[in-house]
């Protein structure tokens with residue numbers, strides 16, 4: 001009985017089946033190896049492979065290869081999707097300490113026993129003492145906190161919780177590796193938490209699409225233990241329709257492999273796997289779409305239409321809009337919803353592109369699209385009226401808001417840097433702000449970038 005080697009439901013748990021992500025893995029481990037024992041925050045949409053990555057770095061051999069011997073470094077994984085409205089910080093700490101204690105010898109484990117025995121005693125001082133003892137024994141703790149937004153969004157977790165967690169991480173041999181759908185700072189339940197210094201301890205690491213070589217390696221590795229070989233055309237089809245997104249890739253290959261198990265003719269295989277793949281994948285595309293804000297949806301629609309044979313909106317208008325949307329595209333790229341192609345971008349796989357086009361054809365979305373595409377323009381007119389900015393100043397403001405320096409803005413507009421800084425001063429005055437950050441915030445708030 002041949003077993004299908006492609007799986008798409010559960011995260012990858014066997015390190016040998018994990019492909020790619022060398023740079024991110026090295027970045028996480030090097031932050032743990034440095035003297036400050038630094039934390040990282042993995043950011044990526046659902047199903048991009050965050051849990052698989054956490055599993056991979058927990059693997060004893062992988063850790064040894066990266067010079068973090070399991071004897072010294074305790075890795076504890078927590079699936080925070082288990083949190084609910086009743087979960088308190090004390091309850092979470094109990095759980096984590098219990099997990100840590102399973103890595104300790106009986107005698108060492110006892111030190112945690114006392115902390116765990118009495119709920120009320122589990123305060124910040126007790127926690128500090130626990131980590132003091134672990135430090136004294138040269139044990140380093142890495143907490144892998146999967147779907148950490150469940151904590152930052154839970155009202156039971158007040159700013160105090162984050163302050164003390166930060167303090168433990170700074171003063172002890174404790175590091176955190178969190179995962180979340182978007183940057184944690186965007187997923188908090190209050191402004192107070194958003195402005196907490198807690199988030200400063202992390203470096204954000206984006207979990208993105210695989211590169212094409214890794215995607216091919218994934219297919220090849222999986223097939224190597226079987227007698228099945230996909231044809232070169234099939235592999236190209238898979239890479240076009242599913243792209244290099246690991247979840248969609250595994251799903252597509254899973255259904256293609258099924259057609260081999262069913263002994264289908266080459267001619268039947270494509271129709272079968274693509275239909276089954278579509279059925280399985282569509283709900284996830286709907287979810288990604290729902291998670292996007294209006295501006296991101298417009299950019300995705302424009303990217304899908306600009307490469308399509310027909311478009312309800314003139315292509316020149318689409319291209320013009322996309323040129324003004326650099327910042328949003330970069331954001332979508334970070335969230336693995338678009339893929340770089342030559343010198344442009346496209347939705348992250350062929351299925352998503354078709355899905356978007358279908359939705360534009362069928363739904364009310366098309367009606368609003370034209371307005372949305374012109375959104376930037378009309379915003380600009382409104383801003384000019386309201387602030388008295390000149391068109392030139394507006395141009396400078398937009399470029400500054402995309403993060404360009406004075407010199408870069410000057411080069412783009414063929415002006416001298418001095419003229420740019422004069423423009424900037426006038427922009428600050430008219431907007432009533434006194435910094436680039438202030439001007440940028442104004443531009444973002446008013447939909448200029």
Ligand SMILES: Nc1ncnc2c1ncn2[C@@H]1O[C@H](COP(=O)(O)OP(=O)(O)O)[C@@H](O)[C@H]1O
Nearest residue numbers: 007008010019047048049050051052246247250
């Ligand atoms: N590095 C990888 N190598 C091979 N397959 C992967 C990899 N990362 C993710 N996958 C595939 O994608 C699916 C979703 O990954 P998962 O780790 O559960 O994502 P997330 O935690 O971000 O939702 C897995 O079931 C697996 O099929």
Ligand SMILES: [Mg+2]
Nearest residue numbers: 011050051052
């Ligand atoms: Mg996960």
